[in-house]
Amino acid sequence: MLRILFLLIAGMSAATAARAQQPGEAPAAPPVRIAAPAAVHKDGRASVHPFWDHKNLWLFAGVGASRGLDYSSTLNLRRRGDHEILLTDAMVDNHPLFAGIEAAGTAVSIGAAYLFHRSGHHKIERWVSIVHIGVATGGAIRNYSLKTAHPLPPPAP
16 A cells, blocks of 8 residues: 555656646656565565466466366266356367367466466465366366256166
8 A cells, every 4th residue: 555655656746847847948857667575574585486386386287187177077068968058069069179278278377377477466376276276176066966967878788
Protein backbone atom coordinates (compact mmCIF):
# COMPACT_ATOMS: atom_id res chain seq x y z
CA MET A 1 0.00 0.00 0.00
CA LEU A 2 2.85 2.32 0.86
CA ARG A 3 4.51 1.53 -2.47
CA ILE A 4 1.35 2.49 -4.38
CA LEU A 5 1.11 5.74 -2.43
CA PHE A 6 4.77 6.50 -3.18
CA LEU A 7 4.29 5.85 -6.91
CA LEU A 8 1.16 7.99 -6.94
CA ILE A 9 2.96 10.90 -5.26
CA ALA A 10 5.96 10.54 -7.59
CA GLY A 11 3.67 10.58 -10.62
CA MET A 12 1.83 13.67 -9.36
CA SER A 13 5.08 15.54 -8.71
CA ALA A 14 6.33 14.73 -12.23
CA ALA A 15 3.07 15.99 -13.75
CA THR A 16 3.25 19.20 -11.67
CA ALA A 17 6.84 19.80 -12.77
CA ALA A 18 5.88 19.33 -16.42
CA ARG A 19 3.05 21.89 -16.10
CA ALA A 20 5.29 24.39 -14.31
CA GLN A 21 7.67 24.54 -17.28
CA GLN A 22 7.70 27.91 -19.02
CA PRO A 23 7.11 28.12 -22.79
CA GLY A 24 10.38 28.03 -24.72
CA GLU A 25 12.29 26.22 -21.98
CA ALA A 26 13.91 22.86 -22.54
CA PRO A 27 11.79 20.01 -21.26
CA ALA A 28 12.60 18.68 -17.83
CA ALA A 29 14.28 15.30 -17.47
CA PRO A 30 11.83 12.42 -17.23
CA PRO A 31 11.15 11.15 -13.72
CA VAL A 32 13.35 8.33 -12.55
CA ARG A 33 11.55 5.01 -12.11
CA ILE A 34 12.48 3.21 -8.96
CA ALA A 35 12.43 -0.57 -9.20
CA ALA A 36 10.18 -2.31 -6.74
CA PRO A 37 12.18 -3.88 -3.94
CA ALA A 38 12.26 -7.66 -3.83
CA ALA A 39 10.57 -9.34 -0.91
CA VAL A 40 13.07 -10.14 1.82
CA HIS A 41 13.15 -13.08 4.23
CA LYS A 42 13.72 -12.57 7.95
CA ASP A 43 17.40 -13.40 7.57
CA GLY A 44 17.88 -10.66 4.95
CA ARG A 45 18.11 -12.68 1.72
CA ALA A 46 15.83 -11.92 -1.23
CA SER A 47 12.90 -14.28 -1.84
CA VAL A 48 13.05 -14.10 -5.63
CA HIS A 49 13.43 -17.59 -7.05
CA PRO A 50 14.26 -18.92 -10.50
CA PHE A 51 11.21 -19.92 -12.53
CA TRP A 52 12.34 -23.52 -13.09
CA ASP A 53 13.06 -24.16 -9.41
CA HIS A 54 12.34 -27.41 -7.54
CA LYS A 55 8.82 -26.44 -6.41
CA ASN A 56 7.69 -25.30 -9.84
CA LEU A 57 9.07 -28.42 -11.49
CA TRP A 58 6.99 -30.57 -9.14
CA LEU A 59 3.93 -28.39 -9.63
CA PHE A 60 4.25 -28.51 -13.43
CA ALA A 61 4.70 -32.28 -13.26
CA GLY A 62 1.53 -32.39 -11.17
CA VAL A 63 -0.33 -30.33 -13.75
CA GLY A 64 0.82 -32.68 -16.51
CA ALA A 65 -0.12 -35.76 -14.49
CA SER A 66 -3.55 -34.39 -13.62
CA ARG A 67 -4.15 -33.54 -17.29
CA GLY A 68 -3.13 -37.09 -18.19
CA LEU A 69 -5.58 -38.42 -15.62
CA ASP A 70 -8.28 -36.18 -17.10
CA TYR A 71 -7.43 -37.49 -20.58
CA SER A 72 -7.78 -41.13 -19.55
CA SER A 73 -10.94 -40.53 -17.52
CA THR A 74 -12.60 -38.70 -20.40
CA LEU A 75 -11.77 -41.51 -22.84
CA ASN A 76 -13.17 -43.98 -20.31
CA LEU A 77 -16.30 -41.84 -20.07
CA ARG A 78 -16.72 -41.90 -23.86
CA ARG A 79 -16.18 -45.67 -24.05
CA ARG A 80 -19.03 -46.08 -21.57
CA GLY A 81 -21.33 -44.07 -23.88
CA ASP A 82 -21.44 -40.75 -22.00
CA HIS A 83 -20.66 -37.29 -23.41
CA GLU A 84 -17.95 -34.78 -22.47
CA ILE A 85 -19.38 -31.50 -21.14
CA LEU A 86 -16.77 -28.94 -22.28
CA LEU A 87 -15.69 -30.43 -25.64
CA THR A 88 -17.56 -31.95 -28.53
CA ASP A 89 -17.60 -35.71 -28.91
CA ALA A 90 -15.76 -35.36 -32.23
CA MET A 91 -12.84 -33.65 -30.45
CA VAL A 92 -12.63 -36.28 -27.74
CA ASP A 93 -12.97 -39.19 -30.17
CA ASN A 94 -10.05 -37.83 -32.23
CA HIS A 95 -7.35 -39.05 -29.84
CA PRO A 96 -4.38 -37.05 -31.26
CA LEU A 97 -6.45 -33.85 -31.23
CA PHE A 98 -7.66 -34.50 -27.69
CA ALA A 99 -4.12 -35.26 -26.49
CA GLY A 100 -2.99 -31.97 -28.09
CA ILE A 101 -5.77 -30.09 -26.29
CA GLU A 102 -4.67 -31.59 -22.97
CA ALA A 103 -1.01 -30.71 -23.69
CA ALA A 104 -2.05 -27.18 -24.66
CA GLY A 105 -3.89 -26.86 -21.34
CA THR A 106 -0.70 -27.79 -19.53
CA ALA A 107 1.30 -25.29 -21.59
CA VAL A 108 -1.20 -22.50 -20.91
CA SER A 109 -0.96 -23.20 -17.18
CA ILE A 110 2.85 -23.00 -17.27
CA GLY A 111 2.64 -19.82 -19.37
CA ALA A 112 0.26 -18.17 -16.91
CA ALA A 113 2.58 -19.10 -14.05
CA TYR A 114 5.49 -17.58 -15.98
CA LEU A 115 3.61 -14.30 -16.49
CA PHE A 116 2.91 -14.08 -12.77
CA HIS A 117 6.55 -14.93 -12.05
CA ARG A 118 7.80 -12.17 -14.36
CA SER A 119 5.48 -9.62 -12.78
CA GLY A 120 6.65 -10.52 -9.27
CA HIS A 121 3.50 -12.32 -8.09
CA HIS A 122 5.25 -15.45 -6.88
CA LYS A 123 2.47 -16.75 -4.62
CA ILE A 124 -0.06 -16.48 -7.44
CA GLU A 125 2.48 -18.17 -9.73
CA ARG A 126 2.38 -21.24 -7.49
CA TRP A 127 -1.38 -21.12 -6.96
CA VAL A 128 -2.06 -21.25 -10.72
CA SER A 129 -0.59 -24.75 -10.78
CA ILE A 130 -2.18 -25.81 -7.49
CA VAL A 131 -5.66 -24.78 -8.63
CA HIS A 132 -5.13 -26.39 -12.04
CA ILE A 133 -4.13 -29.68 -10.41
CA GLY A 134 -7.21 -29.56 -8.18
CA VAL A 135 -9.65 -28.76 -10.96
CA ALA A 136 -8.26 -31.34 -13.41
CA THR A 137 -8.11 -34.06 -10.75
CA GLY A 138 -11.62 -33.19 -9.58
CA GLY A 139 -12.87 -33.49 -13.15
CA ALA A 140 -11.21 -36.88 -13.54
CA ILE A 141 -12.76 -38.10 -10.28
CA ARG A 142 -16.13 -36.90 -11.51
CA ASN A 143 -15.69 -38.71 -14.84
CA TYR A 144 -14.78 -41.97 -13.16
CA SER A 145 -17.65 -41.73 -10.67
CA LEU A 146 -20.44 -41.22 -13.23
CA LYS A 147 -22.69 -44.16 -13.95
CA THR A 148 -22.38 -45.86 -17.33
CA ALA A 149 -24.75 -44.28 -19.83
CA HIS A 150 -25.68 -47.54 -21.59
CA PRO A 151 -25.96 -50.99 -20.11
CA LEU A 152 -22.91 -53.15 -20.56
CA PRO A 153 -23.39 -56.40 -22.44
CA PRO A 154 -23.80 -59.41 -20.18
CA PRO A 155 -20.63 -61.40 -19.55
CA ALA A 156 -20.02 -64.37 -21.85
CA PRO A 157 -20.74 -67.77 -20.27
